[in-house]
Amino acid sequence: MNLYLIRHGKAEVKSESGRDFDRELTAKGKRKIESIALRLNDLGITFDKIYSSPLVRAKQTAEIFLHHMINECDFEINNTLAAGCNAKTLLENILFEHEKVALIGHEPDMSQILSDLCGAVNLQFKKGGIAKIVFEGEPRIGAGILEFLITPKIFK
Amino acid sequence: MNLYLIRHGKAEVKSESGRDFDRELTAKGKRKIESIALRLNDLGITFDKIYSSPLVRAKQTAEIFLHHMINECDFEINNTLAAGCNAKTLLENILFEHEKVALIGHEPDMSQILSDLCGAVNLQFKKGGIAKIVFEGEPRIGAGILEFLITPKIFK
Numbered sequence: 001m002n003l004y005l006i007r008h009g010k011a012e013v014k015s016e017s018g019r020d021f022d023r024e025l026t027a028k029g030k031r032k033i034e035s036i037a038l039r040l041n042d043l044g045i046t047f048d049k050i051y052s053s054p055l056v057r058a059k060q061t062a063e064i065f066l067h068h069m070i071n072e073c074d075f076e077i078n079n080t081l082a083a084g085c086n087a088k089t090l091l092e093n094i095l096f097e098h099e100k101v102a103l104i105g106h107e108p109d110m111s112q113i114l115s116d117l118c119g120a121v122n123l124q125f126k127k128g129g130i131a132k133i134v135f136e137g138e139p140r141i142g143a144g145i146l147e148f149l150i151t152p153k154i155f156k
Numbered sequence: 157m158n159l160y161l162i163r164h165g166k167a168e169v170k171s172e173s174g175r176d177f178d179r180e181l182t183a184k185g186k187r188k189i190e191s192i193a194l195r196l197n198d199l200g201i202t203f204d205k206i207y208s209s210p211l212v213r214a215k216q217t218a219e220i221f222l223h224h225m226i227n228e229c230d231f232e233i234n235n236t237l238a239a240g241c242n243a244k245t246l247l248e249n250i251l252f253e254h255e256k257v258a259l260i261g262h263e264p265d266m267s268q269i270l271s272d273l274c275g276a277v278n279l280q281f282k283k284g285g286i287a288k289i290v291f292e293g294e295p296r297i298g299a300g301i302l303e304f305l306i307t308p309k310i311f312k
Contacts, residue, residue: 042312043309043312115275115277118278119276119277120300122274122301122302123301124190124302126299135193143278146278146279146305147279147282147305147307148305148306148310149303150302150304150306150310151304155306156198
């Protein structure tokens with residue numbers, strides 16, 4: 001299966017409520033995610049299922065991808081992906097029943113999850129960044145092969 | 157410094173001489189590398205120095221990058237980058253005196269070098285693929301941070 005890790009787009013520094021949970025994407029952050037979603041469509045890169053962190057900035061990122069997705073795509077908010085997620089809890093709490101699954105979450109979690117799934121790599125996961133990891137069968141720690149890691153700049 | 161690892165483009169299956177060393181890029185391979193070079197220019201991604209493996213398919217890949225490079229760029233063919241290169245011999249035999257250095261070589265060397273420089277990652281380095289690794293100061297084993305890994309498909 002193909003697993004896509006996506007970091008949410010650029011978010012406001014402080015939400016109206018003052019809670020980190022509620023921070024929304026900025027206008028620029030939304031536009032950037034939109035252009036990434038459109039570019040992925042052009043490239044024929046689609047998802048069958050998107051799991052998003054419940055935090056507003058991640059959910060908004062997921063909604064933009066869903067809005068532009070050309071194929072049928074399931075969507076689920078999964079609390080495991082809230083900030084503080086790791087590969088072990090991810091594999092215990094998320095069902096990988098689809099062929100192309102995208103996970104939308106936060107840093108430093110996304111970097112650590114990629115690292116744990118593919119070996120032990122130091123990396124920079126930029127906002128709106130997207131990584132593709134290929135597995136033979138279900139995802140397992142250390143069994144993933146990194147196919148790409150794209151920074152949003154590449155889609156400019 | 158920024159280190160870019162590049163795998164040569166698609167090459168003919170057999171050279172006229174019969175030697176693996178002499179295998180040339182196919183017409184499609186040349187076009188793909190050309191489109192990658194132009195796209196990197198658009199994105200402002202340039203090199204100060206390109207080191208290439210002496211094998212014809214790598215040298216031809218380097219020449220296409222050099223031809224399209226918008227800034228001054230040094231070029232050197234370095235035998236260390238011939239097939240069978242690893243991170244240790246690379247660091248011993250190549251001078252990293254420039255800020256943005258590109259190395260053009262082969263598989264499985266490029267994957268293994270990336271892995272050794274950034275941790276221990278399983279990855280697929282496609283033909284024409286390019287990775288950016290960021291170092292504080294000179295490159296050292298395990299000290300690199302992977303910023304991107306792009307497959308040529310992304311530049312379609």
